Amino acid sequence: MAETVKLLGTKGSPYSHRAEVALRLKEVNFEFLHEDLAHKSDMLLRYNPIHKKIPVLVHEEKSIVESLIVVEYVHEAFNGYAILPSDPYERAMARFWASYIDEKVIPAFWMSCWTDGEMQKGFTGQAKEALTILESQLKGKKFFGGDSIGFVDLAAGMVAFWFGILQEVAGISLLNEEDYPVLCRWADDYCCVEAVKESLLDRKLLVAHFASKKEKIFATKAPVYD
């Protein structure tokens, strides 16, 4: 009998994206259950009662939450594509960079989009520094994972696809080819990977989505997919 795998998420969320691409890389058959985050389903609240957030992976009725934990679980629970390296040191480095993206890159970039004045200046400085470090980490490699995408690439999916959309809506140009040629080339390559392409929402739809929520995000600074 086939295993039952369900993913509760939204196509617009870079966190949901991580889990979805991981499943596609492993060629796991799964059902994508779209969550309306304004009216969270009973299933979401039952399977993730503590954080009440997407993504939630449900595998044989057991739930796994938090996007990077889901990706590690998918790597370990299913055969096939190697999302994380087999060497313990390389694996520790992958975890380090994924955590760096979540702690340093994403928050500073996000806040640069939705602040102004001195505050924006501060966040922009932090975001530039973090992106510069990420750029130097990628130099000489096709993907963060080497010749093919891996854990850090999935973690950085928001940088590859969402950052361009967010800065277009916010009217800034932080991640650009002149300052970050390696990251921009990588972003193009990442979005062309089959498993990634299949997971991404149409760019125009996402631009419209964020544009329609712009005032609300600017006021609360809270991610719309949270």
Add this chain to the structure above:
Amino acid sequence: MAETVKLLGTKGSPYSHRAEVALRLKEVNFEFLHEDLAHKSDMLLRYNPIHKKIPVLVHEEKSIVESLIVVEYVHEAFNGYAILPSDPYERAMARFWASYIDEKVIPAFWMSCWTDGEMQKGFTGQAKEALTILESQLKGKKFFGGDSIGFVDLAAGMVAFWFGILQEVAGISLLNEEDYPVLCRWADDYCCVEAVKESLLDRKLLVAHFASKKEKIFATKAPVYD
């Protein structure tokens, strides 16, 4: 030839503690290099140029940083004691609770110690809720790891030993036997585990240490071991 393992840390830090206990559980021979965080060593800055924080594990000249990543590395790179469970789902759960402790339990408790008035009331509410969830997770088990300590116990080392000291210095009584009997019993058991006992600084020394820095912590809210 014996492997070279060095741990850069301070005995007063609960993050350094996680790495040290992991190495002791694995019975790894290592050199503990005490860092003076007011004057960080060139070695620390060289081995952790991005975060410049302890703990840093140096194994055969390669450095691994960020306490939970260090613990996972120690689990994977050395034979012996199983710090993480072998089942992928159980391992995902261990990662979930370790991350819950870092994101929900520690920040709310820390801020409850070093704020007052309405702000303190808010953080105390959050800390109580997080401790209640942690308490219910532990019910029926000797340790978070089951019959012996594991990843989540190490992550919660700060709850077991430091929380009592911090609340004594701050003059609050948040983690107490009446409200959290299971956590308090576990804290005693955890501190009696040989590998833990060997890693802990004398309680009185730590009380004096935090007391001497109390005004500074209250003003900045920043961890003294950061």
